[in-house]
Amino acid sequence: MVKSRRDFIKISALGATGVAVGSKYLFAENNQKLKDTPKGPFKLPSDFTRTPTYCEVCFWKCAGWVYKNDKGEVQKIKGNDDDPNSNGRFCPRGTGGVGMYNDSDRLKTPLIRVKDKYGNQTFKEVSWDEALDYIAKKLQGVIDRHGAECIALFTHGSGGKYFGNLVKALGSHNIAAPSYAQCRGPREVGFIATFGDGLNSPEPTDIRDTKCLVLIGSHIGENMHNGQVQEMSDAIDKKATIITVDPRYSTAASKSKYWLPIKPSTDLALLLSWMNVIIEEGLYDKEYVEKYTYGFDQLKEHVKNLTPEWAYGITTIKPDIIRKTAREMGHASPSVIIHPGRHVTWYGDDTQRLRAVAILNALLGSWGRRGGFYIPDKAKVPGVPHPPYPKPTRSWRDAMQGKYELADLALANGVCDATIPDPSLGCSIKAWIINGTNLLTTLPERQKTIEAINNLEFVAVIDTMPMEITGYADVVLPECTYIERYDSLRVTQHREPTIALRMPAVEPKYNTKPAFWMAKELAKRMGKSDYFPFETIEEELDWQLKQVGTSLEEMQRIGVKKLKRPYDDLYFKDGEDVEFNTNTGKIELYATSFEEYGFDPLPKYTPHPEPPEGYYRLIYGRAPMHTFSRTINNPNLSALKDENYVWINPKVAKEWGLENGQEVYLQNQDNVVSSFPIKVRVTERIRWDSVYMVHGFGHGDKKLTRAYGKGASDSELITKVMLDPIMGGTGMRGNFVTFLTSKPVKEEAES
Numbered sequence: 001m002v003k004s005r006r007d008f009i010k011i012s013a014l015g016a017t018g019v020a021v022g023s024k025y026l027f028a029e030n031n032q033k034l035k036d037t038p039k040g041p042f043k044l045p046s047d048f049t050r051t052p053t054y055c056e057v058c059f060w061k062c063a064g065w066v067y068k069n070d071k072g073e074v075q076k077i078k079g080n081d082d083d084p085n086s087n088g089r090f091c092p093r094g095t096g097g098v099g100m101y102n103d104s105d106r107l108k109t110p111l112i113r114v115k116d117k118y119g120n121q122t123f124k125e126v127s128w129d130e131a132l133d134y135i136a137k138k139l140q141g142v143i144d145r146h147g148a149e150c151i152a153l154f155t156h157g158s159g160g161k162y163f164g165n166l167v168k169a170l171g172s173h174n175i176a177a178p179s180y181a182q183c184r185g186p187r188e189v190g191f192i193a194t195f196g197d198g199l200n201s202p203e204p205t206d207i208r209d210t211k212c213l214v215l216i217g218s219h220i221g222e223n224m225h226n227g228q229v230q231e232m233s234d235a236i237d238k239k240a241t242i243i244t245v246d247p248r249y250s251t252a253a254s255k256s257k258y259w260l261p262i263k264p265s266t267d268l269a270l271l272l273s274w275m276n277v278i279i280e281e282g283l284y285d286k287e288y289v290e291k292y293t294y295g296f297d298q299l300k301e302h303v304k305n306l307t308p309e310w311a312y313g314i315t316t317i318k319p320d321i322i323r324k325t326a327r328e329m330g331h332a333s334p335s336v337i338i339h340p341g342r343h344v345t346w347y348g349d350d351t352q353r354l355r356a357v358a359i360l361n362a363l364l365g366s367w368g369r370r371g372g373f374y375i376p377d378k379a380k381v382p383g384v385p386h387p388p389y390p391k392p393t394r395s396w397r398d399a400m401q402g403k404y405e406l407a408d409l410a411l412a413n414g415v416c417d418a419t420i421p422d423p424s425l426g427c428s429i430k431a432w433i434i435n436g437t438n439l440l441t442t443l444p445e446r447q448k449t450i451e452a453i454n455n456l457e458f459v460a461v462i463d464t465m466p467m468e469i470t471g472y473a474d475v476v477l478p479e480c481t482y483i484e485r486y487d488s489l490r491v492t493q494h495r496e497p498t499i500a501l502r503m504p505a506v507e508p509k510y511n512t513k514p515a516f517w518m519a520k521e522l523a524k525r526m527g528k529s530d531y532f533p534f535e536t537i538e539e540e541l542d543w544q545l546k547q548v549g550t551s552l553e554e555m556q557r558i559g560v561k562k563l564k565r566p567y568d569d570l571y572f573k574d575g576e577d578v579e580f581n582t583n584t585g586k587i588e589l590y591a592t593s594f595e596e597y598g599f600d601p602l603p604k605y606t607p608h609p610e611p612p613e614g615y616y617r618l619i620y621g622r623a624p625m626h627t628f629s630r631t632i633n634n635p636n637l638s639a640l641k642d643e644n645y646v647w648i649n650p651k652v653a654k655e656w657g658l659e660n661g662q663e664v665y666l667q668n669q670d671n672v673v674s675s676f677p678i679k680v681r682v683t684e685r686i687r688w689d690s691v692y693m694v695h696g697f698g699h700g701d702k703k704l705t706r707a708y709g710k711g712a713s714d715s716e717l718i719t720k721v722m723l724d725p726i727m728g729g730t731g732m733r734g735n736f737v738t739f740l741t742s743k744p745v746k747e748e749a750e751s
């Protein structure tokens with residue numbers, strides 16, 4: 001096996017020595033006076049105290065400080081200046097995170113279902129002991145009857161680490177997050193096939209020093225991933241060329257030299273024609289391609305006829321613009337980034353589209369180069385010692401019948417499939433633990449998710465809010481918010497490795513608890529205490545931190561610890577020999593691993609279904625002040641935006657007689673009608689063949705007093721997926737909608 005360059009990077013050495021402290025770390029004693037610490041850009045009263053945290057509003061995981069007044073009340077959350085993910089500044093959602101703590105609709109105490117099995121939140125309030133005993137008994141029952149392999153965990157968020165430890169200790173490896181097969185999975189697989197390395201998070205895009213940034217869908221500015229938004233703004237100040245490819249005039253498009261309003265679903269044709277121009281006009285980085293890549297001749301032959309004129313007929317982008325933008329990239333090379341995007345599960349051929357993105361970056365020599373992609377580094381913090389996990393004999397993969405072997409993480413949709421009984425496969429999954437993921441709005445094909453749930457013997461949900469998913473739980477465990485708890489250390493990659501601490505600023509409100517405590521209590525009840533060797537999370541964190549030369553006491557004071565990179569190796573050095581973690585040890589323009597598995601080693605364009613007459617493609621994205629469905633009820637953030645709109649081109653609006661602000665219901669190709677109406681926004685900023693809406697709205701639970709019935713849910717209308725044959729991702733942009741000016745009578749009679 002050929003080693004990747006990153007394998008040679010040694011464990012980061014920490015300078016500081018640990019300060020020994022006792023085993024109790026009560027947060028109240030560790031608050032510091034603001035006057036002892038550096039001041040931020042604006043002044044807070046000097047009797048304010050602060051405690052470190054990292055943000056849980058999205059998964060960029062910015063590190064910051066929670067400030068309290070002299071009465072001990074939370075007042076403000078701000079970034080930590082030493083944190084590379086935030087550079088001391090939080091985005092609007094992170095600042096509004098305090099609303100999550102203050103939300104009066106929060107889950108307040110453990111709940112056990114009392115009647116009508118699924119969908120409705122009919123629960124009785126119970127004590128923690130009752131809830132935990134009940135879960136332990138139910139899980140043990142599943143293990144006794146079917147084996148531990150019939151337990152699955154869905155998770156998105158910090159507590160997943162502790163529930164993951166529990167589930168693995170019980171003997172199951174069915175642990176899936178929607179941030180893979182519903183998000184960045186195809187990108188990781190496409191880049192691993194090309195460079196031998198994925199991108200992970202935060203993506204190592206060297207945006208601040210780039211000369212040319214190409215955004216294909218990635219709507220940075222609405223997608224508020226913090227450091228990347230800041231770097232794009234720096235790049236614009238430094239006169240970088242921005243090229244945005246999007247059927248919608250996004251915020252990023254408005255900052256761009258070129259906006260390419262592509263016909264949706266045709267990006268792969270554009271990417272291939274860019275390769276054609278870059279190769280034909282000799283704009284590629286010849287030395288780099290010669291030294292580091294494999295398969296250039298095959299690629300050249302493959303794109304020979306895929307000219308801008310060919311692509312024009314498919315994408316509607318003029319040949320002249322395709323050539324001009326290709327030359328912009330060529331002239332900026334190697335300080336150019338064809339941005340890989342993040343939510344890339346669009347049309348089912350997503351891994352191949354992302355392969356094309358990776359190939360283009362390789363041709364332009366941007367991987368490992370300043371202004372392209374830097375080589376990230378990450379602190380090596382040892383895990384807690386525990387006995388080996390039992391080896392499962394089965395997993396969700398058995399239900400895939402040999403498909404998706406290139407998926408490097410579990411598929412949330414795969415776990416769902418493995419829950420729907422199939423007699424040919426033996427046992428299906430029988431119990432779900434769901435932590436911090438609102439599966440009904442997160443997974444497409446809601447009917448399938450419900451069908452899977454209906455086949456389960458037991459569902460436990462750990463959440464902070466009464467969301468759609470808690471309605472399907474047998475037991476609901478209320479987690480305290482991130483402002484009220486410790487969690488595992490934040491260890492993310494960046495230009496410099498860092499460690500960040502989250503600690504409680506205040507005691508948990510209501511009868512809520514942190515995930516560490518819940519998982520440990522369940523482990524105790526199920527005879528798995530050995531897997532949680534520390535009595536408290538403070539002891540566990542302190543032990544871990546001491547292994548790397550710091551301590552909980554130091555981290556409580558500084559929040560973020562910056563480590564030194566062991567070598568000066570942020571970029572490849574001129575002429576340096578590099579081995580890549582691929583079969584050939586080279587950057588594979590021609591993917592031998594795909595060939596091995598029977599997939600096209602070079603990406604091919606194939607057309608996708610078009611909307612039927614009177615229907616429009618449903619596309620979706622982000623609003624700067626919201627994260628998925630989790631923030632819609634947040635009092636601070638719903639005050640900024642409490643409903644979404646459906647963007648419609650004026651030509652289409654005229655045809656349908658629709659006006660700005662008018663309410664419509666959306667009906668999709670499978671006759672599914674949105675539960676709630678959505679207001680029309682007539683705008684030239686969207687192509688005539690598509691409509692656009694922000695994801696996360698249209699909540700159907702009345703317990704969410706601010707979010708209930710506001711706007712419409714894209715998730716409900718995504719009843720059809722285009723599966724990625726390579727890694728099983730769920731392409732979600734092949735759904736088409738039409739407009740109804742009133743709700744169909746039949747639907748009303750049912751509700």
Ligand SMILES: Nc1nc2c(c(=O)[nH]1)N[C@H]1C(S)=C(S)[C@@H](COP(=O)(O)OP(=O)(O)OC[C@H]3O[C@@H](n4cnc5c(=O)[nH]c(N)nc54)[C@H](O)[C@@H]3O)O[C@H]1N2
Nearest residue numbers: 217218219223224245248264265342343621624626627628
């Ligand atoms: N404010 C905020 N920021 C977030 C998040 C959030 O919830 N809120 N979530 C974070 C997460 S987890 C992710 S994965 C990212 C997602 O953010 P990105 O990876 O940037 O998302 P995209 O899938 O690119 O989708 C949005 C854009 O794609 C365009 N689009 C639709 N169809 C097509 C097409 O066929 N071709 C092209 N070229 N463009 C198309 C849409 O018009 C829209 O502008 O955002 C992250 N940042």
Ligand SMILES: Nc1nc2c(c(=O)[nH]1)N[C@H]1C(S)=C(S)[C@@H](COP(=O)(O)OP(=O)(O)OC[C@H]3O[C@@H](n4cnc5c(=O)[nH]c(N)nc54)[C@H](O)[C@@H]3O)O[C@H]1N2
Nearest residue numbers: 156183343436437438442462463464467628629630695715
């Ligand atoms: N239709 C459609 N589907 C999508 C997307 C889309 O744009 N459109 N985007 C996809 C992408 S890119 C991603 S990454 C995923 C995101 O998927 P998810 O992360 O599942 O998104 P949310 O809908 O925000 O659900 C989060 C849940 O976690 C709960 N929660 C919040 N904080 C905490 C906490 O501290 N502890 C616990 N225990 N629970 C907490 C919230 O109340 C909520 O129920 O969705 C994917 N699915």
Ligand code: SF4
Nearest residue numbers: 055058061062091094
């Ligand atoms: S980008 Fe915003 S929401 Fe996401 S972690 Fe950072 S501050 Fe929080």
Ligand SMILES: [Mo]
Nearest residue numbers: 179183342343
């Ligand atoms: Mo995502």
